[in-house]
């Protein structure tokens with residue numbers, strides 16, 4: 001499946017748990033079997049489950065809650081993470097540049113008149129999901145979120161740090177506890193960077209069993 005391609009470098013070290021999830025995913029989806037080309041037999045992003053995930057992300061990225069994502073929302077969003085003070089200057093620069101590139105590639109120009117409604121967001125993300133190149137980039141900003149909330153810099157997200165992450169998303173500590181307990185399947189109270197980045201699944205998969213669906217809090221209707 002696609003995640004396997006993106007994470008080739010990691011692939012030797014991914015947990016058995018993830019391998020198991022992958023094989024489940026492959027069994028459930030015949031469109032995920034081809035790694036190196038874009039000749040999918042089916043269109044991705046057709047399920048109501050996937051649309052709910054995208055509505056959930058739109059709701060979070062719409063920081064000022066006016067129903068529309070503007071690049072300003074992205075700036076405020078990024079600022080919340082930067083403000084925590086755990087990103088190096090270089091990582092801050094990269095983070096801003098990755099968000100700007102993502103915006104330009106998916107939504108167009110960075111100006112205040114470029115507004116993305118939920119309807120447009122669904123259309124654009126559907127297009128990106130079915131475009132091999134764009135699909136690879138849609139989640140590039142996730143590692144920066146991880147680094148920003150990893151307060152003690154140990155490469156692991158504890159429950160306390162995960163609460164910080166949810167706070168930056170505009171979600172409650174209670175919601176963080178619920179999501180953390182779902183995502184931390186082996187209940188060791190830790191999430192590794194690898195586990196965190198694998199949550200690009202939220203953009204990519206239509207498998208409802210994967211805990212990644214909890215990354216952005218409760219799913220929107």
Ligand SMILES: [Ca+2]
Nearest residue numbers: 062064066068
């Ligand atoms: Ca907004």
Ligand SMILES: [Ca+2]
Nearest residue numbers: 150152154156
């Ligand atoms: Ca940590």
